[in-house]
């Protein structure tokens with residue numbers, strides 16, 4: 485697993501190569517009375533892909549991708565990493581919006597939502613699932629589309645791995661070209677001003693721009709002044725996804741308003757952009773990541789963000805934040821199971837360390853960083869970053885109405901809750917389909 489904190493022992497690991505094998509394993513697990521976990525990229529921070537004494541369906545041998553450029557569609561096997569998808573689509577000048585670290589698995593990311601550089605331009609990864617081949621917990625293999633198993637497809641767009649094993653995604657693609665990328669670094673003393681500039685810029689930016697921020701301990705890099713080395717700093721980054729000729733003028737207002745102590749200016753391909761963060765979160769280290777949505781980024785919030793940054797314990801830890809909205813909020817709420825589209829900001833405290841003796845302290849830092857902003861939490865949670873079980877479990881994540889619909893779909897597709905070692909949606913006690921019966 486990516487996160488070394490989760491040291492668990494499944495009863496069996498089944499490395500499947502196709503849907504038929506997944507089907508056999510599911511039938512076997514049912515007959516043996518064993519629970520099942522599903523592993524795609526193995527990046528779930530809470531380690532949901534692995535559990536003691538269960539059957540793990542490992543999809544990491546199923547990483548094929550094919551692209552139909554004229555239809556702007558990709559089909560990707562359920563064990564793909566984001567880099568597999570990007571490597572196949574970028575040569576066609578196309579991309580599916582996905583996360584920002586290319587060794588993350590497509591499966592978990594897409595089924596739970598999928599924020600990334602293209603989300604403000606085109607929406608979340610789950611918004612791009614147009615069809616899916618799914619092996620249901622009873623072993624049958626179905627294709628979920630808008631017309632067949634439409635409720636299942638709705639649930640796969642944000643409801644996580646609760647309903648079956650997705651062995652193939654069909655994903656909608658969009659054109660992408662070179663990306664204009666600018667980063668500025670600020671000493672913590674200047675961070676409050678820089679955050680005010682970020683807020684003004686980000687809340688008014690065009691959908692072709694995505695601006696993000698990160699607090700981290702500065703490392704020795706040629707573009708960062710030496711006096712900041714080893715100290716907590718703020719980095720602001722803007723990526724321009726429109727016509728490259730317009731990039732400079734689009735980004736300049738951010739750094740004119742708050743002049744950074746050092747800056748890095750690059751133009752890169754989309755695949756390069758996707759791989760930029762790959763080195764900073766390697767597999768085998770220890771992680772605890774908590775996240776929340778924030779309603780605003782005013783001076784009082786900025787002050788507490790800076791306090792959280794000055795408390796960073798491990799030189800590997802990081803706090804990320806980003807203004808969302810754009811196309812994320814343009815997708816109608818009823819089109820997918822994904823909750824929380826209207827959230828303005830996302831804020832993530834990622835503790836990252838090596839020494840197991842530091843586990844408790846590092847997790848406490850992450851929890852404290854999120855709790856310090858609790859009066860500005862927007863509400864809801866992003867399912868892919870749930871670390872501590874919320875009070876009402878997945879009901880907190882989805883809200884009561886959406887959860888009820890998901891629970892009815894769960895009852896239909898996984899009535900015995902075979903897939904329960906996840907951010908679980910328990911089957912509704914009785915079948916209560918909220919829309920017309922479909923497909924099956």
Ligand SMILES: Cc1cc2nc3c(=O)[nH]c(=O)nc-3n(C[C@H](O)[C@H](O)[C@H](O)COP(=O)(O)OP(=O)(O)OC[C@H]3O[C@@H](n4cnc5c(N)ncnc54)[C@H](O)[C@@H]3O)c2cc1C
Nearest residue numbers: 524525526527528532562583584589591592593599645650
């Ligand atoms: C380094 C890093 C960077 C990240 N960056 C982003 C980001 O930019 N944007 C973002 O939105 N999230 C991001 N995340 C969070 C990420 O979305 C989740 O960690 C997600 O669970 C990873 O998916 P995976 O396939 O790698 O996980 P796994 O641990 O393999 O799977 C997680 C769960 O997803 C389900 N699942 C996975 N594949 C399937 C499948 N084919 N069929 C059925 N169920 C399946 C299962 O329930 C499984 O337990 C990041 C995480 C990490 C560790």
